[in-house]
Amino acid sequence: MNEEIYDVTIIGGGPAGLFAAFYSGMREMKTKIIEYLPYLGGKVPYFYPEKVIRDIGGIAQATGEEVTDQLVEQAMTFDPEVVLGEQVVDMERMDNGHFQLLSSNGNIHYSKTVILATGFGTLHSVKLDHPEAVYYEEKSLHYTVRKLADYYDQHVLISGGGNSAVDWALELENIAKSVTLIHRRNQFKGLESSVTKLKNSEVNVMTPYEIKALYGTDGQVEKVVLSHLEDETKEQALEIDRLVVNHGFQINLEPITSWGLEMIDGMIAVDSSMQTSVEGVFAIGDIAHYPDKLGLIAGAFNEGPIAANHAKKIADPEDPVQHLFSTNYAGFTDEE
Ligand SMILES: Cc1cc2nc3c(=O)[nH]c(=O)nc-3n(C[C@H](O)[C@H](O)[C@H](O)COP(=O)(O)OP(=O)(O)OC[C@H]3O[C@@H](n4cnc5c(N)ncnc54)[C@H](O)[C@@H]3O)c2cc1C
Numbered sequence: 001m002n003e004e005i006y007d008v009t010i011i012g013g014g015p016a017g018l019f020a021a022f023y024s025g026m027r028e029m030k031t032k033i034i035e036y037l038p039y040l041g042g043k044v045p046y047f048y049p050e051k052v053i054r055d056i057g058g059i060a061q062a063t064g065e066e067v068t069d070q071l072v073e074q075a076m077t078f079d080p081e082v083v084l085g086e087q088v089v090d091m092e093r094m095d096n097g098h099f100q101l102l103s104s105n106g107n108i109h110y111s112k113t114v115i116l117a118t119g120f121g122t123l124h125s126v127k128l129d130h131p132e133a134v135y136y137e138e139k140s141l142h143y144t145v146r147k148l149a150d151y152y153d154q155h156v157l158i159s160g161g162g163n164s165a166v167d168w169a170l171e172l173e174n175i176a177k178s179v180t181l182i183h184r185r186n187q188f189k190g191l192e193s194s195v196t197k198l199k200n201s202e203v204n205v206m207t208p209y210e211i212k213a214l215y216g217t218d219g220q221v222e223k224v225v226l227s228h229l230e231d232e233t234k235e236q237a238l239e240i241d242r243l244v245v246n247h248g249f250q251i252n253l254e255p256i257t258s259w260g261l262e263m264i265d266g267m268i269a270v271d272s273s274m275q276t277s278v279e280g281v282f283a284i285g286d287i288a289h290y291p292d293k294l295g296l297i298a299g300a301f302n303e304g305p306i307a308a309n310h311a312k313k314i315a316d317p318e319d320p321v322q323h324l325f326s327t328n329y330a331g332f333t334d335e336e
Pocket of ligand 1: 011012013014015016017034035036041043044047052053055086087088089119120121122123255284285286287296297298
């Protein structure tokens, strides 16, 4: 077992965790990021990689994917250890004051301090409730649209009745050969303006329908049979190339709520140093609660350095809590 001790371990590799990793590196802390998903970026690549973000200072506009790429590049500046595909399920303080973190796969990590950048917890898309779905997942059945270009000239079926389903139907209408949107109910829950736009669009809207059968080969879905929920004579078959399922998602914060941290409204209470009720454990980003908190990426970019500076003081008590400007830091290797 690897018993290497890190100065700071950041749980969660979303915007908050990534920027905190950059800043911890600049404070010359031995840094580790542990992320449940198989990739970094958190909610941004998960929910809106192709949407345009316009409220980060200094970036007039950039897609979720572009912002994520920059954040990851920046976070890797000081070579933090990155562990992907692991959910941290338990945290315990050991007799020597260090923390022991247990992952769901049994791995144990040791750290002098911990920064929780977990958002509202691990994200799980609600899967298509069909035994054959697993054969098509990731190849032609998707729970989120990662690259619009993959849908170019394709016959796309979207299943779902919320904002995501309606938004993707409208977005893909301009790219795909055809877009069909099905929903179990006759009403959509998307924003009123989007639903109105949908009504005026070329999207083939079918309600109340659900997927009854999937046909295809080697993970490529070719045909679906749709059953009408009120009239079985209206069953229809549809030839498709891609299926997008937007049946919502579940967020699991459960393990963290049992770690003895003070919680307020489902978030972790922090003081002005971003420290939680447990000394040496900090929280930043969406999960951190303090008066007048804004759940913005830009806010998380301030919280990470505050937490890292105070974590540094614990990991290395001789060091002062000091603020560094990157322009004054001499440790970058790419400077002339
Ligand atoms: C559709 C949508 C559009 C948005 N648009 C904007 C916008 O335009 N501008 C803006 O500023 N904000 C926007 N936001 C909000 C923004 O995405 C969040 O504020 C931001 O992602 C928060 O970053 P975070 O790092 O705190 O959390 P997250 O991005 O949620 O990342 C947390 C990460 O922690 C991981 N994790 C959780 N628990 C564990 C665990 N136990 N072990 C290991 N890993 C764990 C998760 O897998 C996740 O990857 C939007 C959000 C949504 C949903």
